[in-house]
Amino acid sequence: xxxxxxxxxxxxxxxxxxxxxxxxxxxxxxxxxxxxxxxxxxxxxxxxxxxxxxxxxxxxxxxxxxxxxxxxxxxxxxxxxxxxxxxxxxxxxxxxxxxxxxxxxxxxxxxxxxxxxxxxxxxxxxxxxxxxxxxxxxxxxxxxxxxxxxxxxxxxxxxxxxxxxxxxxxxxxxxxxxxxxxxxxxxxxxxxxxxxxxxxxxxxxxxxxxxxxxxxxxxxxx
Numbered sequence: 765x766x767x768x769x770x771x772x773x774x775x776x777x778x779x780x781x782x783x784x785x786x787x788x789x790x791x792x793x794x795x796x797x798x799x800x801x802x803x804x805x806x807x808x809x810x811x812x813x814x815x816x817x818x819x820x821x822x823x824x825x826x827x828x829x830x831x832x833x834x835x836x837x838x839x840x841x842x843x844x845x846x847x848x849x850x851x852x853x854x855x856x857x858x859x860x861x862x863x864x865x866x867x868x869x870x871x872x873x874x875x876x877x878x879x880x881x882x883x884x885x886x887x888x889x890x891x892x893x894x895x896x897x898x899x900x901x902x903x904x905x906x907x908x909x910x911x912x913x914x915x916x917x918x919x920x921x922x923x924x925x926x927x928x929x930x931x932x933x934x935x936x937x938x939x940x941x942x943x944x945x946x947x948x949x950x951x952x953x954x955x956x957x958x959x960x961x962x963x964x965x966x967x968x969x970x971x972x973x974x975x976x977x978x979x980x981x982x983x984x985x986x
Contacts, residue, residue: 767905770948770966772848772897773912775836776804777944777951778960780872784812785831786823795831796823802832803865803872806917808946810834810850810890811857811865813876817884824888828853832890846899852892852909862887864920871943872951872958915947915966922970930977950977 781801788796798820802810810832814821824830830853837845857865865887870877879885892909927942934940940954947968950961961980967973 766903767897767907768899768903771846771899771903772895772907773808773948774960774962775846775848775897776808776810776834777946777949778958779834779836780958782810783833783835784820785833786820787827787829789819789823789826796820801873801876802834803869804944805861805865805868805889806920806923806946808913809852809892811869812854812888812890813869813873813879813885814888815879815884816886821888824854828855830854830890844900846897848895848897850890850892850895850909852890852894854888854890857887857889861889865889867920867924868944913948915968918946918973922973926970926973926977929974930981933978934981945973945977947973950980 781799783797783799785795785797788794796819800812800814800820802812805811814824830851832850832852833847834850835842835845835847837843837847866880869887892912894906894908895912896904896906898904923945926945931942934942934952940952940959942950943953943958944951947963947966949963952959952961963976963980967976
């Protein structure tokens with residue numbers, strides 16, 4: 765196994781869409797793949813917004829086991845690009861999780877607000893058991909779900925505070941916006957394109973995160 769440090773985690777933050785594979789109800793037992801938007805939660809696991817009428821939602825109601833594929837590569841070079849397949853179970857977000865997931869998901873996908881207004885949609889979060897990452901020739905391997913991020917997640921309150929502190933700086937530097945911050949990096953949207961600001965090392969304190977954001981925003985944003 766030769767996986768660059770934190771590469772699967774950063775990939776999950778860079779891409780807006782993944783492929784969900786559930787177990788089909790009818791015809792029974794077959795894989796049922798579908799593409800849909802997702803956002804990484806505070807622990808970097810996929811959170812999806814689903815309608816109770818959707819086929820994949822009905823499949824998950826009978827069998828919560830699923831696979832989730834995320835790919836970063838142009839169509840003609842897909843085998844040369846980075847990709848990660850997560851295996852685990854999807855479950856409804858708890859009441860405690862729902863508020864933070866809703867805020868975060870709408871920062872990543874603002875147009876989803878109209879679906880939430882319908883009342884038919886709700887969030888499911890993936891409990892990742894294992895994942896397989898392929899970053900190119902010779903850079904591939906399996907990880908346990910807990911290895912995706914062994915650190916305590918950044919709290920929703922700290923994330924919002926940091927975004928508020930640095931929103932104006934990013935707006936002045938690039939007319940962009942901060943949409944997510946974690947201990948390994950920050951997610952930006954510049955000209956409607958998502959970009960990942962990767963820290964030189966994980967930041968375990970609020971002060972270290974402030975320094976990394978201050979340095980990164982002014983050095984990497986054109």
